[in-house]
Ligand SMILES: Nc1ncnc2c1ncn2[C@@H]1O[C@H](COP(=O)(O)OP(=O)(O)OP(=O)(O)O)[C@@H](O)[C@H]1O
């Protein structure tokens with residue numbers, strides 16, 4: 095019963111959504127160069143299935159790599175800001191300012207600095223766009239740690255590192271995963287941004303652009319669906335990790 | 349007589365936005381080894397500050413804190429601390445929470461030995477069967493018991509408790525007094541207990557220190573000459589009642605409700 099609800103309900107909602115979409119296109123009599131309908135998608139997927147696998151893989155590994163770098167760098171920055179007031183005062187305005195820059199404007203800049211390094215540029219953008227929430231959540235988690243928690247171990251003469259490992263780190267995990275859920279979506283956007291804009295790009299973004307150049311609308315929609323699918327997979331991968339490492343934060347329902 | 353804990357002329361002030369706030373003023377307390385010192389005083393007079401000074405979490409502006417014949421300048425592993433708020437780590441089970449100090453103090457101790465020690469203590473405080481539960485699954489009183497186990501799991505020489513039973517109902521509190529008495533009978537340690545409950549102070553204490561209002565001085569020290577194996581009934585005996593009355597009067601002086609009588 096529980097399983098049926100967990101899997102059946104989301105599945106049903108997707109089916110209803112596809113049905114409405116199909117119906118909308120059918121009622122309006124839109125041709126597929128104006129708006130593709132779900133029934134146009136399987137042929138598009140089938141026609142290009144090798145491309146989809148290859149490009150999907152490209153997009154996936156770049157996003158994940160960028161996100162991993164963001165986790166490491168974001169956690170590091172967050173730790174520095176969480177432990178040192180001076181570092182926080184110094185870095186915060188810089189970070190906020192950097193985060194406020196629309197990342198699309200950075201694409202040509204990066205492309206100019208690292209000409210032709212498509213993989214590198216894509217990963218870099220995924221990282222740049224996604225580290226901010228992680229850094230902020232870790233720094234806030236650490237700087238708002240109640241002194242009582244610290245004192246449990248400090249009273250025993252534990253080192254700062256031990257206190258971080260045993261108390262601060264696990265205590266911030268729920269906030270960290272909250273941020274990671276935002277970051278994973280952002281990293282995905284970053285990857286696709288570069289893939290779409292770069293002239294000789296690869297990945298799903300590039301596939302989307304080739305659909306656009308060739309006027310292949312079903313392909314474009316198929317790419318959008320593939321992107322949505324990949325986004326869902328990534329998001330729920332984070333949710334699964336959260337369950338494993340911060341499952342304790344989930345209170346049993348009353 | 350050799351004192352395990354000595355507070356010698358300790359003064360301390362906090363820096364606040366509106367200037368220095370003197371909290372302790374020439375405090376004098378001495379606790380012999382194995383004795384139980386209960387500290388009472390008006391709210392906000394500096395009792396928690398005192399516990400932090402004894403634990404070495406802070407250093408006093410003036411005066412000295414001595415423990416075991418050595419001056420306290422930083423935290424030490426031979427001290428156990430129980431806080432008013434039984435901060436339990438939600439990501440650990442009750443058993444793992446109790447084991448935590450051993451991971452710091454005795455990192456080489458085999459896991460089985462740690463578990464055995466923690467299970468033994470949990471059983472003593474009546475928490476057998478709750479070892480695998482999360483803190484949020486326990487009641488406040490049960491969490492407080494677990495926090496007590498955590499404070500003594502590494503067999504400290506000194507246990508410092510800051511109003512550990514303050515938030516509990518009267519019956520649970522009396523239960524825990526008896527638990528405390530039994531724990532000390534099983535493995536003696538020197539104790540400093542901050543409390544605002546005079547009956548608690550008399551039931552558990554070998555001496556009761558009354559602090560004056562802020563900035564706190566040692567206003568009065570009352571020796572509790574009751575037998576070590578007390579039962580709750582002893583609180584209804586005349587000698588205990590006399591002590592409670594005397595303490596009540598001292599507290600009213602400390603609160604500034606009545607002028608201090610000339611020195612006793
Ligand atoms: N870190 C701090 N900075 C500034 N002032 C503080 C600080 N900690 C405590 N104080 C002040 O010092 C005084 C004594 O605090 P303390 O916590 O030691 O009192 P207490 O006797 O434990 O009070 P209570 O009975 O309410 O627990 C209070 O007036 C409090 O506002």
Ligand SMILES: [Mg+2]
Nearest residue numbers: 395396397510
């Ligand atoms: Mg206090």
